[in-house]
Amino acid sequence: MEQPHVFQLENLAKSYGGREVLRIPDLTIRRGEVFCVVGPSGSGKSTLLRLLNFLEPPTNGRVLFGGYSSNGRGFPPLEVQRRVAMVFQRPVLLNTTVRANVAYGLRLRGERNVHDKVRKVLDDLGLTPLADQPARLLSGGEYQRVAFARALVLDLEVLLLDEPTAHLDPSNVALIEEMIRRTNRKHGMTVVLVTHNVFQAKRLAHRLALLLDGQLVEVSDSHTFFDSPRDPRTAGFVSGQMVY
Numbered sequence: 001m002e003q004p005h006v007f008q009l010e011n012l013a014k015s016y017g018g019r020e021v022l023r024i025p026d027l028t029i030r031r032g033e034v035f036c037v038v039g040p041s042g043s044g045k046s047t048l049l050r051l052l053n054f055l056e057p058p059t060n061g062r063v064l065f066g067g068y069s070s071n072g073r074g075f076p077p078l079e080v081q082r083r084v085a086m087v088f089q090r091p092v093l094l095n096t097t098v099r100a101n102v103a104y105g106l107r108l109r110g111e112r113n114v115h116d117k118v119r120k121v122l123d124d125l126g127l128t129p130l131a132d133q134p135a136r137l138l139s140g141g142e143y144q145r146v147a148f149a150r151a152l153v154l155d156l157e158v159l160l161l162d163e164p165t166a167h168l169d170p171s172n173v174a175l176i177e178e179m180i181r182r183t184n185r186k187h188g189m190t191v192v193l194v195t196h197n198v199f200q201a202k203r204l205a206h207r208l209a210l211l212l213d214g215q216l217v218e219v220s221d222s223h224t225f226f227d228s229p230r231d232p233r234t235a236g237f238v239s240g241q242m243v244y
Contacts, residue, residue, distance in 0.1 A: 011061035091147035141172030
């Protein structure tokens, strides 16, 4: 029977050089939701994503994903890692065409029907006219959309997004947000989005978590988080009264 959650975090902590930067006693991320993690810069949001993507092991506690437990003793099997992908705030594309960039992960995995899969995701994201264009000539918005395509062409269970619209103009922000909605609705994919933009979080999230100074302050559904938060620090963050 399929579990209702994709991630379960238990007594999670991460330290660098003896300094603790993240502590989460308990957190569940549900299957098929858009889960937004908000908070000021330096609050531990990107560190959390790196732990969810198995780029780093936790110092203490564990991350449960499917049948795998990440508890600081190394990295998960390749088949587990391949179920999760991350689009970074400043993604790096190969110095080749858009089509080759999108196909890269599939070829690395030895997948079949690469051409058809690439063509479909390019069509879905409106990138077909750019397919043979060198990545170095793309605008900022186009570059980010190709990074999305490179992740979505894979057979994923979870998509992790680290401030995906931080450096984009409003029209490209709207495009990326619609891509996130469609990815979640059409494919039922779980999306974990890190953003400092509370307005974006309100537009996209089913549930949210607020991190402050590496501590988990509140986790709640979107309505509760914005309209009747349980913690006064959440109310201050949402209203803009919190200075950071």
